[in-house]
Amino acid sequence: MAKYSYDHDKARLSMQKYSLFSLACKTLNNHQGWRQAWRTLPLKNEYEILIIGAGGHGLATAYYLAKYHGITDVAVIEKGWLGGGNIARNTVTIRSNYMRDESIPFYVKSLELYEQLSQELNYNLMYSKRGMIDVIQTYPKLREIKRRMLSMHLHGSTYKSLDIEELRRQIPPLTGGGPDSRLPIISSMLHTDAAVCRHDAVAWGYARAADDYGVEIHQNTAVQRLLKGADGSIEGVITNRGKIRAKKIALAVSGHTTTLTDTVGLQLPLRTFNLTAFVSEPVKPLLDVIVNCPDLGVYLNQSDKGEIVIGGASDVGQSFRRDIKQDVFEDSVRATLELFPSFKRLKLLRQWGGALDIAPDATPIISKTKIPGLFVSAGWWGGFKAIPAGGLTFAHLIANNENHLLNEPFTLDRFDHLNFILESGTTAH
Amino acid sequence: MLEITCPFCGPRSETEYINGGPSKVNRAESPDGFTDSEWVDYLILAPNPLGPVKEEWCHIMGCSLWFTITRDTVTHEILPSPETSNE
Numbered sequence: 001m002a003k004y005s006y007d008h009d010k011a012r013l014s015m016q017k018y019s020l021f022s023l024a025c026k027t028l029n030n031h032q033g034w035r036q037a038w039r040t041l042p043l044k045n046e047y048e049i050l051i052i053g054a055g056g057h058g059l060a061t062a063y064y065l066a067k068y069h070g071i072t073d074v075a076v077i078e079k080g081w082l083g084g085g086n087i088a089r090n091t092v093t094i095r096s097n098y099m100r101d102e103s104i105p106f107y108v109k110s111l112e113l114y115e116q117l118s119q120e121l122n123y124n125l126m127y128s129k130r131g132m133i134d135v136i137q138t139y140p141k142l143r144e145i146k147r148r149m150l151s152m153h154l155h156g157s158t159y160k161s162l163d164i165e166e167l168r169r170q171i172p173p174l175t176g177g178g179p180d181s182r183l184p185i186i187s188s189m190l191h192t193d194a195a196v197c198r199h200d201a202v203a204w205g206y207a208r209a210a211d212d213y214g215v216e217i218h219q220n221t222a223v224q225r226l227l228k229g230a231d232g233s234i235e236g237v238i239t240n241r242g243k244i245r246a247k248k249i250a251l252a253v254s255g256h257t258t259t260l261t262d263t264v265g266l267q268l269p270l271r272t273f274n275l276t277a278f279v280s281e282p283v284k285p286l287l288d289v290i291v292n293c294p295d296l297g298v299y300l301n302q303s304d305k306g307e308i309v310i311g312g313a314s315d316v317g318q319s320f321r322r323d324i325k326q327d328v329f330e331d332s333v334r335a336t337l338e339l340f341p342s343f344k345r346l347k348l349l350r351q352w353g354g355a356l357d358i359a360p361d362a363t364p365i366i367s368k369t370k371i372p373g374l375f376v377s378a379g380w381w382g383g384f385k386a387i388p389a390g391g392l393t394f395a396h397l398i399a400n401n402e403n404h405l406l407n408e409p410f411t412l413d414r415f416d417h418l419n420f421i422l423e424s425g426t427t428a429h
Numbered sequence: 430m431l432e433i434t435c436p437f438c439g440p441r442s443e444t445e446y447i448n449g450g451p452s453k454v455n456r457a458e459s460p461d462g463f464t465d466s467e468w469v470d471y472l473i474l475a476p477n478p479l480g481p482v483k484e485e486w487c488h489i490m491g492c493s494l495w496f497t498i499t500r501d502t503v504t505h506e507i508l509p510s511p512e513t514s515n516e
Contacts (some may be wrong), residue, residue: 256479258477259477259479262478267470267474268474269473269474269475270477271450271451271475271477272477272502316443316446316447316448317448317484317500318450318451318477318482318484318502319502319505320479320502320503321502321503321504321505325430325443326430327430327442327443327444357477360472360473415469415473416466416469417469418469418472418473
């Protein structure tokens with residue numbers, strides 16, 4: 001593992017600390033005098049490092065670049081508003097139950113970082129380590145999950161069997177899937193490390209902490225195309241606010257990665273799909289774990305507000321739309337009601353979708369590209385859980401021009417010899 | 430949900446079809462002239478445009494015909510003149 005020696009605390013601006021004391025002081029002052037969480041500065045025309053996409057991965061990368069590598073001449077530019085992309089369009093599940101030796105340590109690290117992130121960023125992420133239960137209804141899936149359990153145990157991730165009686169005790173509304181049903185429940189697994197947290201807070205917390213180191217964040221700055229210099233390396237970008245030059249450019253734009261790389265003739269093995277989820281109206285607390293039903297293709301949890309958050313399969317065919325298709329919605333509802341019949345009286349509150357890109361092997365890409373100075377972090381199918389480790393390793397790669405131990409398997413050259421990391425732990429794929 | 434017109438059966442709901450991904454250029458007639466990296470590119474790369482893409486669909490719940498349509502990935506509009514291919 002890399003050793004970082006940069007004394008980051010000296011470089012900090014004076015961030016206002018959030019605490020019970022500061023809250024009490026500001027309350028006495030009618031909440032006047034809170035500073036903005038991050039600054040809005042004039043856009044310069046040159047930076048050392050330009051990160052495209054102010055979402056989870058982009059902001060985390062900026063934060064770790066400043067914190068561990070002392071690089072603060074960094075701008076994060078964002079087409080829309082900060083945290084308005086896929087970090088606002090997921091089901092907030094943080095877990096590490098993956099299959100491959102390459103993937104598990106990466107997600108285990110991510111979970112470790114998430115666990116202490118509220119303290120580190122001085123920002124309440126409402127982190128709740130509530131565990132995830134897989135409800136298994138077919139034998140092929142049971143075999144696959146048991147195999148996953150064995151490889152997870154090698155890497156210190158937690159996965160254990162639950163008998164059906166215990167499963168029903170832990171999830172009282174799970175009344176379907178009995179012996180006479182279409183797919184009786186045959187087993188279940190508990191992943192105790194799994195957690196949920198407030199998705200917006202992850203973006204806001206990283207943004208505030210990165211800003212504190214001097215990183216600039218520019219919203220409403222849409223990149224129209226990338227620019228290559230005469231020597232073939234990356235030179236800058238053209239945005240709606242003019243040209244910005246940078247020696248290094250990092251893409252963290254989720255489903256739109258190929259949209260940008262196409263502008264410099266770089267083809268990447270990524271296809272973009274729409275993955276959707278929806279929530280019910282808020283109800284009283286009745287579900288204190290994340291429930292995953294891989295055989296039915298649906299997963300759900302209850303948010304702190306009481307809404308039942310339900311995610312299902314992705315759309316068929318490539319798509320950059322963010323609405324849910326009626327048949328996808330109906331399939332997810334049907335699957336949910338098979339196991340949770342009492343949920344049929346819940347009303348739909350809202351739905352959302354995100355444009356996600358995926359590589360042929362369903363494993364992410366954190367890599368240099370053929371164009372010197374251009375880095376990509378893409379292929380995040382379920383990238384919310386990966387934000388801290390993704391940012392940490394991407395920052396390491398950008399700063400040092402070499403891979404972090406954890407992202408070494410996730411580079412683009414794995415495709416040169418078709419060394420796929422076929423990952424069955426990727427959500428809904 | 431899309432309504433896709435099968436060249437043989439006529440307009441049907443999307444749920445009757447499977448998607449075969451975007452159409453690719455045909456493989457080279459003589460594979461000997463291809464380098465390894467060209468083969469890898471052929472296998473892993475696929476068009477991913479923001480806009481119209483030519484893609485393969487199979488009417489799996491009907492006549493099982495594979496055919497090509499051009500669909501916009503942003504609006505989901507199916508553009509006219511589908512060509513059929515019986516591969």
